[in-house]
Amino acid sequence: MDIKRRKLILGGVALGAVAGVAVLRPKAQGQGGHSKYFSSVSKALDNAGFSGPTLVIDLENLQKNADILAGHLRGHYDYRVVAKSLPSLNLLDAITQRTNTNRIMVFQLPFLQKLVKSYPASDILLGKPLPIAAAKAFYFGTRAEHFDPTRQLQWLVDSPRRLNQYADLARSLKQSLRINIEIDVGLHRGGIASAEDLSTMLGIIQREPYLEFSGFMGYDAHAAKMPSVLGGPEKAITRGLDIYQSRVEQAKIQLGSAFPKAATLNAAGSPTYQLYKSRADRAPCNEIAAGSCLVKPVGFDIPTLSDHLPAAYIASPVLKKLSQTQIPGIEGLTGPFSWLNPNREQSFFISGGYWKAEPESPKGLSINPIYGRSSNQEMLNGSNKVLLNEDDWVFLRPTQSESVFLQFGDIAVYSKGEIVDLWPVMSNS
Structure with missing residues (x-):
């Protein structure tokens, strides 16, 4: 092959490469x-x-989101506001008033200490198990004058070991502690995952005069990201509710008349709360927790929240x-x-x-x-x-x-x- 022809071929290849790159360039x-x-x-x-x-909050969009959420839940479930997702007393005021709820879910000791003073009539459920040192700090710190934790506060507990720690605290306080048990609804976020563990924990509550069983919490928000190859969100929610139902039935049998008539049976989260509306007739839970959907960050741009802003x-x-x-x-x-x-x-x-x-x-x-x-x-x-x-x-x-x-x-x-x-x-x- 002569030099002239070789240069022509190489030139053509180079020109083609440049053209290919140009085609692949992103548009401005x-x-x-x-x-x-x-x-x-x-x-x-x-x-x-x-x-x-x-940080800017659009008040009209916030209110619209609150109305959308309330509309989905109305007549089906009670609503519990998630404080960690709305970390401002004024922001919580706007939502609790708009949705007409006094139920709040709290995740941090500092928030808990502030909220019992700012919302003395609230019903508070811990959204995650806190170390026993945090519970001690709450009881031995400055207390809210009009908030009664024996009626208005539920500690979330996820294991027999932690429950024994709370039992020791209750005895030292000579004060009743309401215990809400976290259950694993098949998504392995934490909580008890076996009937044996639940039986053990209920047994501890039955033996301890200062412990009171108040209900269950089953978090499933990440079910919204379950891939379709594994059945998608619908299958994950259905499976989770079946697990939830079995735990409720077990507790009712073991506790008998001690199972509270007004038990707090909490579930869901912002990404999954709308999936519960069609299941209201058979879902064992009676309240839904959500917070982020009211401000809708980017991570919540998902099909189940398409009507939120x-x-x-x-x-x-x-x-x-x-x-x-x-x-x-x-x-x-x-x-x-x-x-x-x-x-x-x-x-x-x-x-x-x-x-x-x-x-x-x-x-x-x-x-x-x-x-x-x-x-x-x-x-x-x-x-x-x-x-x-x-x-x-x-x-x-x-x-x-x-x-x-x-x-x-x-x-x-x-x-x-x-x-x-x-x-x-x-x-x-």
Whole structure:
């Protein structure tokens, strides 16, 4: 093969490779600046004098979500608000009043200590087993004057060993402790998984004069992610309810008349609560716990919550705008990188960052996987179609609520074009 022909072939191959890469290049994302909605939120933040990272709650969407949840449960189950997902007394006020419930699920000792003072008429169920040291701290710490834990508080217990610890505490206090038993509903999140363990725990309660059985809790929220090859969410829920029913029947037989007529039989979670509506006639549970679906972070964009609306955003101002994206040490590749992915053409550094959140507005922003993350000045990339300047707001959607909501100070409450209130968050200390 002569040199001229070889060059022609190699040139054709190279041209084909370039054409192939060009076809595979992602399209430039972005539609300019903010939508009408986020432009309104931006203006509201500016008018209210905000200048740093802020968590924003859309009050109307929050209320709509509460109404949607209440509509699904009404006439079927009682509703218990999950405090860890809504870690603000004002936020809890808004939900408990909108859904007309006094039932709260609590996961942290500091939250428990605050809530018994702020909600003296509440019915509180622990959402996870707490170390016995936490229970002791509750009883030996500053107590709420009008909250009676012997009637209004249920400790979640998941094993005979832990139950014996709570029995020792009850004897030392000479005070009744209500015990709710966590059961494994087939998803192995924790809780008792055998009839033998349940029999042992019920036996301990029967022998201990200061222990009172109050009911069961079976958490199944992660059933919503069960793959179809394993039967999907529907099969997981059905199996879980069968297990739940067998535990209830066992307890009724063993306890007899001591089984409480108003037992708390708690189940579900935000991702699965809507799957219970069609099962109301045969489900052994009588109340549903949910919280995150009311603010709907990204992690809850799932089919079972398709009728819920996003109600929480992180707003952060743009500190710096660069017309290109340069990676330290490989600046010479800036041009090729931008050509390969036009969505890396511009760089925007925002105040703060590294949150459990994803860019939401303007459309087309993304986190650079090579440059690295920063909790001080996070870099976001966008194509030249993204229109942002210094001091403009960027909006991100949290992927979860419980830990993210605690990182910004007071929550800015947005309603009808204005920031209408500031809601302090609770702390974990």
